Amino acid sequence: xxxxxxxxxxxxxxxxxxxxxxxxxxxxxxxxxxxxPGPLSPAELRRMLSGGFRQATNxxxxxxxxxxxxxxxxxxxxxxxLDLSQVETxxxxxxxxxxxxxxxILESPVYPGTTEEFLRPLLEDGSGLHAxxxxxxxxxxxxxxxxxxxxxxxxxxxxxxxxxxxxxxxxAAFYGRLTDKVVRARGPREAETVQLLETNYRHVNIALVxxxxxxxxxxxxxxxxxxRCAETKPFGFQAFRPGPGVGxxxxxxxxxxxxxxxxxMVELAQQVNSRMPGYVVQRAAALLNExxxxxxxxxxxxxxxxxxxxxxxxxxxxxxxxxLRLMELGASVxxxxxxxxxxxxxxxxxxxxxxxxxxxxxxxxTILLQQHRTYDLQxxxxxxxxxxxxxxxxxxxxxxxx
Numbered sequence: 001x002x003x004x005x006x007x008x009x010x011x012x013x014x015x016x017x018x019x020x021x022x023x024x025x026x027x028x029x030x031x032x033x034x035x036x037p038g039p040l041s042p043a044e045l046r047r048m049l050s051g052g053f054r055q056a057t058n059x060x061x062x063x064x065x066x067x068x069x070x071x072x073x074x075x076x077x078x079x080x081x082l083d084l085s086q087v088e089t090x091x092x093x094x095x096x097x098x099x100x101x102x103x104x105i106l107e108s109p110v111y112p113g114t115t116e117e118f119l120r121p122l123l124e125d126g127s128g129l130h131a132x133x134x135x136x137x138x139x140x141x142x143x144x145x146x147x148x149x150x151x152x153x154x155x156x157x158x159x160x161x162x163x164x165x166x167x168x169x170x171x172a173a174f175y176g177r178l179t180d181k182v183v184r185a186r187g188p189r190e191a192e193t194v195q196l197l198e199t200n201y202r203h204v205n206i207a208l209v210x211x212x213x214x215x216x217x218x219x220x221x222x223x224x225x226x227x228r229c230a231e232t233k234p235f236g237f238q239a240f241r242p243g244p245g246v247g248x249x250x251x252x253x254x255x256x257x258x259x260x261x262x263x264x265m266v267e268l269a270q271q272v273n274s275r276m277p278g279y280v281v282q283r284a285a286a287l288l289n290e291x292x293x294x295x296x297x298x299x300x301x302x303x304x305x306x307x308x309x310x311x312x313x314x315x316x317x318x319x320x321x322x323x324l325r326l327m328e329l330g331a332s333v334x335x336x337x338x339x340x341x342x343x344x345x346x347x348x349x350x351x352x353x354x355x356x357x358x359x360x361x362x363x364x365x366t367i368l369l370q371q372h373r374t375y376d377l378q379x380x381x382x383x384x385x386x387x388x389x390x391x392x393x394x395x396x397x398x399x400x401x402x
Contacts, residue, residue, distance in 0.1 A: 304370025
């Protein structure tokens with residue numbers, strides 16, 4: 001049976017869209033662009049299948065949908081720019097089956113101009129159809145918040161920029177079935193730049209508060225109390241919190257690799273955030289030293305190795321670099337994470353603690369890297385010999401904070 005929607009790319013952007021579409025009663029077809037789909041529990045998969053979701057293996061099925069949304073991942077390439085190879089594969093696969101009157105939308109994070117200059121020629125050359133006349137083409141930045149129960153597709157406004165006004169309206173009609181509010185951009189470039197601004201806004205503000213964390217530690221100031229007070233200001237301030245590094249799929253983007261232009265704030269933010277794993281290890285070694293122990297031979301337990309709380313996704317998580325740096329200092333590293341049954345660093349398995357409290361009591365230093373909901377930080381602070389909290393999650397005075 002034909003589907004209303006084809007989601008091409010079942011990773012961190014495509015799966016949330018497919019789930020939202022199924023929940024809205026839209027018959028949805030999923031098509032992979034890479035070897036692995038994103039994480040779905042058996043219960044979630046059953047719920048989607050019962051709602052009309054199908055995973056397609058035959059690309060011919062892509063020619064039988066009304067709307068096709070390309071959600072292929074765009075990881076950072078060897079040159080530091082975005083790797084659009086999966087977007088290209090998705091476009092070529094779709095183009096060979098594209099039919100007139102189909103609405104094609106790109107949601108992958110891309111550079112401004114990608115929809116018109118990269119995607120459009122692939123679709124037109126592969127199909128013989130003309131964008132804006134024979135089929136609709138638009139861009140909509142993906143706005144997903146994995147693990148955030150307060151943010152849903154229905155309550156998150158969707159930005160849309162079409163090649164023509166008709167393209168915009170066609171995409172708006174589709175997204176209007178998923179969300180309470182649709183925001184029309186002037187065109188694809190403006191919508192693409194929304195993604196650029198939103199991603200960089202997060203990284204720049206995290207960099208600022210990470211620098212404040214280092215400064216406040218040196219000054220003997222409680223940064224977490226500073227943030228608590230500052231966020232009471234009803235205007236001109238949004239609270240961000242420091243951490244051991246920045247992970248996730250949305251990488252900060254300057255335009256150097258694409259246009260030769262540099263966003264200086266973004267470049268500096270990347271430098272600041274990339275130093276945080278090293279700073280955590282520096283603080284860990286100093287704490288051990290203050291308590292009469294050397295990092296060499298110390299037993300260090302890492303808590304939470306994912307990039308976000310209560311998720312299994314490890315994309316870009318700083319735990320890898322922190323573990324590696326500790327090992328290079330001669331520490332014996334183990335980990336605990338309720339969402340990660342096995343973990344390795346550079347191909348070497350890291351021992352997993354079966355009993356959290358026993359492991360914390362046995363370790364010379366326990367480092368909280370991710371605040372999973374299951375962690376009882378009050379209890380851990382009692383059991384652990386020494387606890388370094390990089391998330392400001394432990395009760396005041398119960399741990400050494402970043």
